[in-house]
Amino acid sequence: xxxxxxxxxxxxxxxxxxxxxxxxxxxxxxxxxxxxxxxxxxxxxxxxxxxxxxxxxxxxxxxxxxxxxxxxxxxxxxxxxxxxxxxxxxxxxxxxxxxxxxxxxxxxxxxxxxxxxxxxx
Amino acid sequence: xxxxxxxxxxxxxxxxxxxxxxxxxxxxxxxxxxxxxxxxxxxxxxxxxxxxxxxxxxxxxxxxxxxxxxxxxxxxxxxxxxxxxxxxxxxxxxxxxxxxxxxxxxxxxxxxxxxxxxxxx
DNA sequence: TGACTATATGAGTTTATGCGCATATAGTCA
DNA sequence: TGACTATATGCGCATAAACTCATATAGTCA
Numbered sequence: 001x002x003x004x005x006x007x008x009x010x011x012x013x014x015x016x017x018x019x020x021x022x023x024x025x026x027x028x029x030x031x032x033x034x035x036x037x038x039x040x041x042x043x044x045x046x047x048x049x050x051x052x053x054x055x056x057x058x059x060x061x062x063x064x065x066x067x068x069x070x071x072x073x074x075x076x077x078x079x080x081x082x083x084x085x086x087x088x089x090x091x092x093x094x095x096x097x098x099x100x101x102x103x104x105x106x107x108x109x110x111x112x113x114x115x116x117x118x119x120x121x
Numbered sequence: 122x123x124x125x126x127x128x129x130x131x132x133x134x135x136x137x138x139x140x141x142x143x144x145x146x147x148x149x150x151x152x153x154x155x156x157x158x159x160x161x162x163x164x165x166x167x168x169x170x171x172x173x174x175x176x177x178x179x180x181x182x183x184x185x186x187x188x189x190x191x192x193x194x195x196x197x198x199x200x201x202x203x204x205x206x207x208x209x210x211x212x213x214x215x216x217x218x219x220x221x222x223x224x225x226x227x228x229x230x231x232x233x234x235x236x237x238x239x240x241x242x
Numbered sequence: 243t244g245a246c247t248a249t250a251t252g253a254g255t256t257t258a259t260g261c262g263c264a265t266a267t268a269g270t271c272a
Numbered sequence: 273t274g275a276c277t278a279t280a281t282g283c284g285c286a287t288a289a290a291c292t293c294a295t296a297t298a299g300t301c302a
Contacts, residue, residue: 177281
């Protein structure tokens with residue numbers, strides 16, 4: 001039974017990475033294409049320090065990959081399973097909210113799949 | 122942009138429900154068939170008070186449904202999306218762990234789909 | 243080299259949450 | 273009714289996690 005405890009511990013950690021609005025915003029910001037920290041800071045409206053911490057955490061958990069280009073660092077989604085979980089959950093919640101109060105635009109677009117160019121100049 | 126904030130808040134809550142080992146154990150205990158609180162307490166090895174809180178939280182979030190039968194209360198999974206998310210995440214983590222240290226039995230069985238009789242006498 | 247930009251991190255504060263203990267509520271059965 | 277079983281909950285503690293502020297590190301360009 002101890003092995004199972006270990007797995008549930010790790011699964012809980014896995015979910016906990018996504019249980020934070022700021023981190024979901026980060027994913028929202030980079031799920032289509034890689035972005036620099038500064039771009040993510042602007043997209044999320046949070047502070048540089050805060051975003052940097054979240055990015056590091058997500059990177060440590062294997063969610064994001066990063067590459068340096070000169071002065072800046074590009075972050076990108078690196079865990080397809082997680083990306084898919086987010087999409088599923090967002091659709092679920094969006095439709096639930098939509099039941100209470102219909103929305104104009106479809107919210108499935110919250111976690112859009114990546115376009116052609118995921119690596120940018 | 123405020124609508125999006127609201128959704129990310131709710132999605133984060135949605136994930137946070139699963140970001141707790143005890144709650145994952147609860148799902149593990151009831152994902153095949155409904156169980157009473159006492160049964161869940163025994164299956165998880167936690168205390169009655171603690172499990173009761175978790176069950177209530179999960180019920181408030183729409184994850185579980187419950188029905189009373191005499192003295193006892195049967196809890197059951199009520200959110201197919203969440204059940205599926207758990208299955209996906211468990212498989213993901215199990216295979217990741219398996220990469221580090223191969224396991225005897227397949228861990229996909231951690232979150233088995235319900236059998237024929239999900240409602241018991 | 244020094245000035246500048248981009249990113250990371252240490253320290254401290256605040257808030258959220260899981261847990262245990264004791265107790266309350268609700269149902270059953272004699 | 274009273275004794276018993278099953279489940280829920282108020283309260284307090286301990287820990288974890290997010291955030292801010294200030295500062296450190298790393299790269300670029302003149």
